[in-house]
Amino acid sequence: MKIVMAIIKPFKLEEVRDALTAIGVHGLTVTEVKGYGRQKGHTEIYRGAEYAVSFLPKIKIEVAVASDQVDKTIDAITTAAKTGQIGDGKIFVINLDHAVRIRTGEADAAAL
Amino acid sequence: MTFKRPYSAGLAALAVGLLAATAAYAEPTINKGDNAWMLTSTVLVLLMTIPGLALFYGGLVRSKNMLSVLMQVFYTVCMVTVLWALYGYSLAFTGGSDFIGGFSKAFLMGVTTDSKAATFSVDANISELVYVCFQMTFAAITPALIVGAFAERMKFAAIALFIPLWVTLIYFPIAHMVWYWAGPDAISDAVKALAAAADGAAKTAAQAKLDEVNADAGWIFKKGAIDFAGGTVVHINAGIAGLVGALLIGKRVGYGKELMAPHSLTMSMIGASLLWVGWFGFNAGSNLEANGGAALAMTNSFVATAAAALSWMFAEWIIKGHPSVLGAISGAVAGLVAVTPAAGYSGPMGAIVLGLVVGVVCLFFCTVIKNALGYDDSLDVFGVHCIGGIVGALGTGILVNPALGGAGIMDYTTGKIADYDFAAQMISQTWGVCTTLVWSGVGSAILYKVVDVIVGLRATVEVEREGLDITEHTERAYNM
Numbered sequence: 001m002k003i004v005m006a007i008i009k010p011f012k013l014e015e016v017r018d019a020l021t022a023i024g025v026h027g028l029t030v031t032e033v034k035g036y037g038r039q040k041g042h043t044e045i046y047r048g049a050e051y052a053v054s055f056l057p058k059i060k061i062e063v064a065v066a067s068d069q070v071d072k073t074i075d076a077i078t079t080a081a082k083t084g085q086i087g088d089g090k091i092f093v094i095n096l097d098h099a100v101r102i103r104t105g106e107a108d109a110a111a112l
Numbered sequence: 113m114t115f116k117r118p119y120s121a122g123l124a125a126l127a128v129g130l131l132a133a134t135a136a137y138a139e140p141t142i143n144k145g146d147n148a149w150m151l152t153s154t155v156l157v158l159l160m161t162i163p164g165l166a167l168f169y170g171g172l173v174r175s176k177n178m179l180s181v182l183m184q185v186f187y188t189v190c191m192v193t194v195l196w197a198l199y200g201y202s203l204a205f206t207g208g209s210d211f212i213g214g215f216s217k218a219f220l221m222g223v224t225t226d227s228k229a230a231t232f233s234v235d236a237n238i239s240e241l242v243y244v245c246f247q248m249t250f251a252a253i254t255p256a257l258i259v260g261a262f263a264e265r266m267k268f269a270a271i272a273l274f275i276p277l278w279v280t281l282i283y284f285p286i287a288h289m290v291w292y293w294a295g296p297d298a299i300s301d302a303v304k305a306l307a308a309a310a311d312g313a314a315k316t317a318a319q320a321k322l323d324e325v326n327a328d329a330g331w332i333f334k335k336g337a338i339d340f341a342g343g344t345v346v347h348i349n350a351g352i353a354g355l356v357g358a359l360l361i362g363k364r365v366g367y368g369k370e371l372m373a374p375h376s377l378t379m380s381m382i383g384a385s386l387l388w389v390g391w392f393g394f395n396a397g398s399n400l401e402a403n404g405g406a407a408l409a410m411t412n413s414f415v416a417t418a419a420a421a422l423s424w425m426f427a428e429w430i431i432k433g434h435p436s437v438l439g440a441i442s443g444a445v446a447g448l449v450a451v452t453p454a455a456g457y458s459g460p461m462g463a464i465v466l467g468l469v470v471g472v473v474c475l476f477f478c479t480v481i482k483n484a485l486g487y488d489d490s491l492d493v494f495g496v497h498c499i500g501g502i503v504g505a506l507g508t509g510i511l512v513n514p515a516l517g518g519a520g521i522m523d524y525t526t527g528k529i530a531d532y533d534f535a536a537q538m539i540s541q542t543w544g545v546c547t548t549l550v551w552s553g554v555g556s557a558i559l560y561k562v563v564d565v566i567v568g569l570r571a572t573v574e575v576e577r578e579g580l581d582i583t584e585h586t587e588r589a590y591n592m
Binding site for chain 2: 044045046047048049051053
């Protein structure tokens with residue numbers, strides 16, 4: 001099992017969700033985050049006071065999938081979240097040791 | 113412009129000296145229409161401060177200091193309201209010296225439901241109690257404006273002490289100097305008595321009486337400075353006190369290095385808009401009568417404000433490349449400030465010009481000058497209120513000219529609009545501006561020092577980092 005974690009542009013969330021649903025992913029955790037990568041921040045001006053804002057708002061999604069689903073999941077996210085501009089985000093894949101569904105006690109693959 | 117006519121004293125003296133002449137004068141009556149308008153205007157001015165100014169300022173600070181600003185404004189309104197009734201009204205609006213009134217109406221002594229206050233017309237009075245409340249709201253908003261200058265770093269205990277000291281020693285005297293006069297009925301009665309005086313001795317006595325009535329006014333009033341609704345009394349007064357405070361207290365921790373963006377321009381937009389609505393009570397209410405003069409003040413308060421908002425917005429768009437919401441609402445407030453002294457004197461086209469000018473001037477002060485000098489006037493109390501007030505005070509001297517569509521200045525001795533003299537009027541206006549700058553600037557500096565010795569002005573660095581809401585008030589504005 002793996003956790004696929006992706007940082008994406010906020011307005012791409014719905015498309016990513018649709019793409020993941022289409023390949024049979026039925027659960028997703030979303031967090032509003034801030035950060036920076038290659039995309040430069042922006043400047044905010046309040047009555048002449050200029051502030052360089054280097055942390056941009058992004059969405060972090062985390063989805064737990066079976067190991068053989070990882071490539072399909074990455075494909076789905078990449079296709080849906082891509083605009084071709086700097087700032088589209090990144091995907092990280094992390095090993096997942098164990099999973100439990102709280103309501104039933106089902107474990108691992110049955111819990112996903 | 114506002115004033116209180118001590119008609120009982122004047123009339124009594126007149127009656128003693130000129131029995132035959134005074135017998136014909138009717139007692140001034142209270143006009144119910146004027147009274148109704150003044151009741152309405154009074155609550156509109158309260159709306160300006162709470163929640164108008166409180167939200168405008170609150171939105172501009174960081175979310176950790178939102179409640180501290182709301183509290184400072186609300187506290188100021190409540191404290192000044194009580195002081196006004198105890199002795200403020202008496203100090204500002206009774207005769208005494210040229211610089212301060214007396215205590216004859218302390219605790220609102222003798223002010224009853226039958227008491228009358230003069231307006232700008234002979235024989236058109238309003239209830240003195242509504243005049244007390246109307247002026248009370250002016251006294252309340254002025255010190256509330258100051259707190260924006262040292263927002264996000266002043267101890268609440270310091271503000272709690274500074275506000276009563278400041279209104280007592282700075283605001284009440286300035287209001288007296290600018291707005292206190294004997295009123296049109298007293299002058300008219302003295303003029304009629306002079307005309308009716310038969311022989312030389314009677315004429316001398318009547319002339320002496322008229323001189324005495326004309327001399328019964330505040331120092332700036334007698335300099336000939338005109339200030340319809342408080343450009344000097346409210347805005348220059350608060351603006352310079354704010355600048356002095358910002359300089360003495362010092363910059364916020366991290367100023368110029370850390371992000372200090374407004375936490376909610378939505379709140380500021382609501383606040384600025386409520387200020388505009390309430391300002392009709394401030395400006396059109398200062399006419400004291402529900403007549404064409406009030407309608408002129410209303411018209412000017414519409415067009416000057418809109419023009420200033422556009423002027424700031426377009427100037428910023430041209431210079432910085434983007435039109436900002438904060439720029440538009442700041443421009444609107446600058447326009448309201450500038451039109452305050454001019455509201456009943458300028459014509460509408462003059463008011464538009466005034467608005468266009470003040471929008472750009474205040475933008476320049478809030479950006480270029482402030483950054484060049486490096487002072488931290490958190491919410492631009494100086495750049496908007498003091499500078500806008502000076503532009504308005506001097507602009508009023510120009511725009512009052514009937515040849516420019518202005519209303520002119522009434523001479524109550526002749527009963528006609530006085531001839532306009534540009535140089536003389538500008539000198540008068542400059543007296544008003546400079547007296548206020550010096551009185552408030554020097555006086556405020558002394559008061560800050562006194563407060564600093566007694567309770568300390570500034571919150572600790574740790575408190576400032578944590579935010580004043582949780583440390584000073586043990587509350588958070590938003591629990592989400």
